[in-house]
Amino acid sequence: MSDLLEVEALESGYGRIGILHGISLATGGHNVGLFGPNGHGKTTLLRTISGVIRATRGKIRFAGEDVTAWPARRIVELGLLHVPQGSRLFPDLTIRETLRLGAWPRRARPREARNLERAVAIFPRLKERWNQPVKTLSGGERQMVAISVALMGDPKLLILDEPTLGLAPRLKDELCAAIRQVSDEGVRLVVVEQDVEFLLDLADHLYLVNHGEIAAEIRPGESMNHQAIMEMYFGRELGPLT
Amino acid sequence: MTVLGQILLSALFQGSLYAMMAVGLALVWTTIGVFNFCHGVLMTLGAYLAWQFVDPEALGLPMFVALPLALLVVAAIGFALQALLIRPFIGRGDVVLVAVITTLAASSILKNGTLLVWGPRPKSIPPLAPDTIALGASNVSAHQLAIIAITPVVLGLVWLFLNRTRVGLALRAVAQNEDACQLVGMNVTALYALAFGLAAALAALAGIFFGGFKFMSPDMGTEPLTKALVVVIFGGIANITGPILAAYIIGLFEAVSIYYVGFYWTPALLFAVLIVVLMVRPEGLFARSSRGLA
Numbered sequence A: 001m002s003d004l005l006e007v008e009a010l011e012s013g014y015g016r017i018g019i020l021h022g023i024s025l026a027t028g029g030h031n032v033g034l035f036g037p038n039g040h041g042k043t044t045l046l047r048t049i050s051g052v053i054r055a056t057r058g059k060i061r062f063a064g065e066d067v068t069a070w071p072a073r074r075i076v077e078l079g080l081l082h083v084p085q086g087s088r089l090f091p092d093l094t095i096r097e098t099l100r101l102g103a104w105p106r107r108a109r110p111r112e113a114r115n116l117e118r119a120v121a122i123f124p125r126l127k128e129r130w131n132q133p134v135k136t137l138s139g140g141e142r143q144m145v146a147i148s149v150a151l152m153g154d155p156k157l158l159i160l161d162e163p164t165l166g167l168a169p170r171l172k173d174e175l176c177a178a179i180r181q182v183s184d185e186g187v188r189l190v191v192v193e194q195d196v197e198f199l200l201d202l203a204d205h206l207y208l209v210n211h212g213e214i215a216a217e218i219r220p221g222e223s224m225n226h227q228a229i230m231e232m233y234f235g236r237e238l239g240p241l242t
Numbered sequence B: 001m002t003v004l005g006q007i008l009l010s011a012l013f014q015g016s017l018y019a020m021m022a023v024g025l026a027l028v029w030t031t032i033g034v035f036n037f038c039h040g041v042l043m044t045l046g047a048y049l050a051w052q053f054v055d056p057e058a059l060g061l062p063m064f065v066a067l068p069l070a071l072l073v074v075a076a077i078g079f080a081l082q083a084l085l086i087r088p089f090i091g092r093g094d095v096v097l098v099a100v101i102t103t104l105a106a107s108s109i110l111k112n113g114t115l116l117v118w119g120p121r122p123k124s125i126p127p128l129a130p131d132t133i134a135l136g137a138s139n140v141s142a143h144q145l146a147i148i149a150i151t152p153v154v155l156g157l158v159w160l161f162l163n164r165t166r167v168g169l170a171l172r173a174v175a176q177n178e179d180a181c182q183l184v185g186m187n188v189t190a191l192y193a194l195a196f197g198l199a200a201a202l203a204a205l206a207g208i209f210f211g212g213f214k215f216m217s218p219d220m221g222t223e224p225l226t227k228a229l230v231v232v233i234f235g236g237i238a239n240i241t242g243p244i245l246a247a248y249i250i251g252l253f254e255a256v257s258i259y260y261v262g263f264y265w266t267p268a269l270l271f272a273v274l275i276v277v278l279m280v281r282p283e284g285l286f287a288r289s290s291r292g293l294a
Helices: A042-049 A072-078 A095-102 A106-122 A139-152 A169-184 A196-202 A226-234 B003-032 B039-054 B063-085 B095-118 B142-164 B166-176 B178-183 B188-211 B222-235 B241-260 B266-280
Strands: A005-014 A017-026 A032-035 A055-062 A080-083 A157-161 A188-192 A205-210 A213-218 B132-135 B138-141
Touching: A005 A042, A017 A042, A017 A055, A017 A213, A032 A042, A032 A196, A042 A055, A042 A080, A042 A157, A042 A188, A072 A080, A072 B178, A080 A139, A080 B178, A095 A106, A095 A139, A095 B166, A106 A139, A106 A169, A139 A157, A139 A169, A169 A188, A169 A196, A188 A196, A196 A226, A205 A226, A213 A226, B003 B039, B003 B142, B003 B166, B003 B188, B003 B222, B003 B241, B039 B063, B039 B095, B039 B188, B039 B222, B063 B095, B063 B188, B132 B142, B138 B142, B142 B166, B142 B188, B166 B178, B166 B188, B178 B188, B222 B241, B222 B266, B241 B266
Parallel strands: A032 A188, A032 A205, A080 A157, A157 A188
Antiparallel strands: A005 A017, A005 A055, A205 A213, B132 B138
16 A cells, blocks of 8 residues: 555553544545544644554554554654644744754754755745744744644655635635645645645545544545535534525 | 952852752743752752762762762663652643642651661761862952852853753753654654653752752751742742752842841742742742743
8 A cells, every 4th residue: 555644443541541443544645634523533643643642552654654653753754744733832842952952853953954945845934034033923823834844854744724714715715825836846744634624725535533432434526515525514404594 | 359259259159059959840831841849859869979980988089980980870860760759640630739739758868868778977078179268368269150150050051051951951842842853753752751851860960069068968958949939939940040040049048148138038029028928929930931941
């Protein structure tokens, strides 16, 4: 298989509480979108994939390696970068310092200058706040820094957990265009997002996560419209009111 | 020498020792989030190991070999202590309390170990600089002046390390957001070990300073640890600049108080001032509300 990321019958959770009950998915050559109600395991799935929490069962393969039992830092070295939901990053470090830390993985060091240039090209606004502590930034700016930090790690696969959470609509469009640009440069995406339009814009392959399982799947090429997704979300036909 | 000169000299000298100890404590607190009660005994070990390496009755190595060697060995001991006493409990909600118990226990064991190995007879190591220097009308020990000069350099280097190098940045980052550190690929436990080792080396250096002008005893680290605790509480544990400033302020306060009020009442007065400071500024004099090294 040439899948960059492949998840097989994955189970995980916190302590004795199981959250994921056998999730399987694969990226193929596409960007993957995950959606579904809150509290049903999307974030847990991402945290398990990136090695922050351990899988209790199942398998995760990334870039040809079985990374199921690997610690997060080794998975990062392979090129899987995870931008967590609403990360406050390092409040007292400046943008410059934070991005420098982003180039921590050994494989990203030789390309540090190039990656920095790319991040600044995508988010020119960061240059204006270059030496400001991250805690003084707005939510949108902080999200840009968070994505830039991941870009500094030279990702093959970028995992984004609700990147637009709490952002103004205008900023959402800006962020969406920026993420599209990243994807066009050859970085595959796994995106969790509540904003369906945003998700449709970025992902070709969608999974609905419900009760810790994949409840439905829309493969690339299959019709994906807003209506169909809303139906999947709510599990019923929607009347003309929407 | 004038009274003012003597007071200032004493303040700078004591302040240097306090700063050297307090920065190590603050470093461990800000990165790992625990208080290290072994810190005083690490200072003791630094002094005794330096004695072991340098004294003609023991190994008799030259100073420039013995002192760095002592620092390295104590750093390694700090590294090992961290792996034994703290790392197993990281992630538990009560890690702060557990670490108090484990580091206190280790401190007691090491203190008595020192007594067993080296015995109760007071020892001393040769001063960094043996001469006295004429300053104005009176003579001042060159060892004390060396300490006053070396301390800001060492602490300045620590500051540069924390602010200008990528690893130093990582140490500051791990204090602020451990999860995010993992996600950029850092080895968080290795960073903890580094912080602890560095703190231990600073304590050992303080021990070497101490052993050059006073007699060493297995209990010599207790009082400096208490002082360092006062300093970090006074200055705030949010970063390393607060404790450094606080160390010199407390050094000055003590020098003034010992001259005018007397040796006997100085500790009581110091604690009274500390209590007032904590009532007015519970975070410490120079602290902001968030944790982080800078």
